Amino acid sequence: MNKRRWVAVVIAVVLLIFSVISSTISRKNERSKELSQVNELLYGTDEPQEKTEEAGSSTEKIAKLVVEGTIVDDGTSGLFSTDSYNHSSFMKQLAKIKNDSTIKGILLEINSPGGSVYETAEVTRALKEIQKDKKIPIYASMESQAASGGYYIAANSDRIFATEDTMTGSIGVIMSSMNYSGLMEKLGITDATIKSGALKDIGSSSRPQTKEDKEVLQAFVDSMYGRFVKVVAEGRDMDEAAVRKLADGRIYDGAQALQNGLVDDIGFPDQALQALRKDKGLSDAKVISYTSGSTNFMNTWFGNSLAELQGIKPSQEELVRNIVESVGTPQAPKAMYLYGGE
Numbered sequence: 001m002n003k004r005r006w007v008a009v010v011i012a013v014v015l016l017i018f019s020v021i022s023s024t025i026s027r028k029n030e031r032s033k034e035l036s037q038v039n040e041l042l043y044g045t046d047e048p049q050e051k052t053e054e055a056g057s058s059t060e061k062i063a064k065l066v067v068e069g070t071i072v073d074d075g076t077s078g079l080f081s082t083d084s085y086n087h088s089s090f091m092k093q094l095a096k097i098k099n100d101s102t103i104k105g106i107l108l109e110i111n112s113p114g115g116s117v118y119e120t121a122e123v124t125r126a127l128k129e130i131q132k133d134k135k136i137p138i139y140a141s142m143e144s145q146a147a148s149g150g151y152y153i154a155a156n157s158d159r160i161f162a163t164e165d166t167m168t169g170s171i172g173v174i175m176s177s178m179n180y181s182g183l184m185e186k187l188g189i190t191d192a193t194i195k196s197g198a199l200k201d202i203g204s205s206s207r208p209q210t211k212e213d214k215e216v217l218q219a220f221v222d223s224m225y226g227r228f229v230k231v232v233a234e235g236r237d238m239d240e241a242a243v244r245k246l247a248d249g250r251i252y253d254g255a256q257a258l259q260n261g262l263v264d265d266i267g268f269p270d271q272a273l274q275a276l277r278k279d280k281g282l283s284d285a286k287v288i289s290y291t292s293g294s295t296n297f298m299n300t301w302f303g304n305s306l307a308e309l310q311g312i313k314p315s316q317e318e319l320v321r322n323i324v325e326s327v328g329t330p331q332a333p334k335a336m337y338l339y340g341g342e
Contacts, residue, residue, distance in 0.1 A: 048093045048290035056286035062105045062276065063097050064289045065090070070338070071115025071123065071149050085112065087119050093290045094126040098134065105280055106130070106138040107273050107287075108157060114149030114170070114338040117224055123153050124231065131156070137280050141272035142166045142263070147251060148174075149337030151262070152228060155235035159279070160263040161272040162254035169257065170339040171232060171247035173224045175217065177333035181208050203333050224335050236261060251339065 053064055069084035097103050108127075114120065131138060140157035142150070147170035154160055162168060184191065184206060191206040202213050229247055233240045238261060246260050257263045265275070277283050 047292075048089070048096050049292065050288045051291050052286060053289050054287035057284045058286060059102055060104045060282060060285040061100075061102045062107055062273070062282060062285045062287045063093075063100075063103050064107045064109065064273075064287055065093060066289070067108070067110045067112050067123075067150070067153065069112060071112055071119050071153070073116070073119050085115075087122075089290075089292065090123065091126065094123070094130065096290070098126075098130055103134070103136060104285060105136055105276050105282055107269070107276060108138055108140045108154065109143060109269050110140060110146040110150050110154055111143040112150035113145055113147050113340060114152070115336065116149075117173070117335050117337055120149035120152050120337045121227075124156065127153065128156055131158075137276065139272050139276045141267070141269040142168055142254070143269065145339070147339035148172065150339075152231060152337050155232045157235070159265065159272075159275065161265045161267040161269075161275070162257055162263045163268060164254045164266055166254040166257070167251055167339075168254065168262065169246070169250055169252040171228060171243070172249040172337075173221045173228065173335050174249075174338060175203075175221055175333045175335045177203055177205060179205050179209060181206055221335055228337065232262075 067085055067090070071085055071087070073087040097106065106127075127138060130136065137158045138156075140146075140154035140160045142154060142160065142162040143166065145167040146154055146162070147168055151168050151171060181191065191204070193201050193204070193207070195201050198210075199212065199216060201207070202216060225247075229240055229243050232238070232247065233243045236243070246262065252260065252262065254263065254266055258266060265272075267275070273287065277285065
């Protein structure tokens, strides 16, 4: 064959290979789409679904958001969440509200000891963006407890309610760790860590804490504490110096919080809702909450097991690992906006 024919053959082979690859990819995409559709039929969807709490106008709605439990990201989606706080699901609810023109107010119900610094700040940022962009009121109702990060996310609300017995406050940052270097010494165990710098293993539980370690970690915690104080000062329209006097980590009941300007009213969630309706002219508004669009199959033992095998739902081991990573370990402690530090 001459040179021109060889070139034609090569081009034909390349086109054939390209055609085979494209066909394979197309079939994989089709199978992936089909599998996704089957999974949606089996398990439902983790997109927030509206649930009517109180009937009313469909053009004016009050969204009830619930923060129940420790504010951490355990790696699960809203579809496989439990009754406790699910960060992924909550952030999707906030995104849905941001894009819903019929939402005219938010009732934020909080029963939380706080949680991770990042997740707490992420929730607060999203709530502030909703206030700024949509110009809708947020009323917070603190239930049994809204301490540390639980108070953090409430601080910028237009009006904050607490019961007299609500445990709140605990404004501050904690980094819990253990040091068992003394026990290791008694047992004859030596820390043989090799590191590039004196502070590379800062916070290590297997060697004595140095003065420099403590100074660096204290500065780290103080920096986060300063941001917490600023959030409270801006949200409550208070001087930062006044906030710092209240923010030594102590807890307050609702009555004490009212006296110190940390909340606006004593009342339960239904009273906070009533006030929101009256203050903002939303007497006819429908009250909604959000749920995942899960199916009954998903809630069965077989459904959960199948979802774990498919990798759609994390296993118990993965769930524990995700939680541990969120709150830190003795070897790698994390700063938390959390009452009690546990």
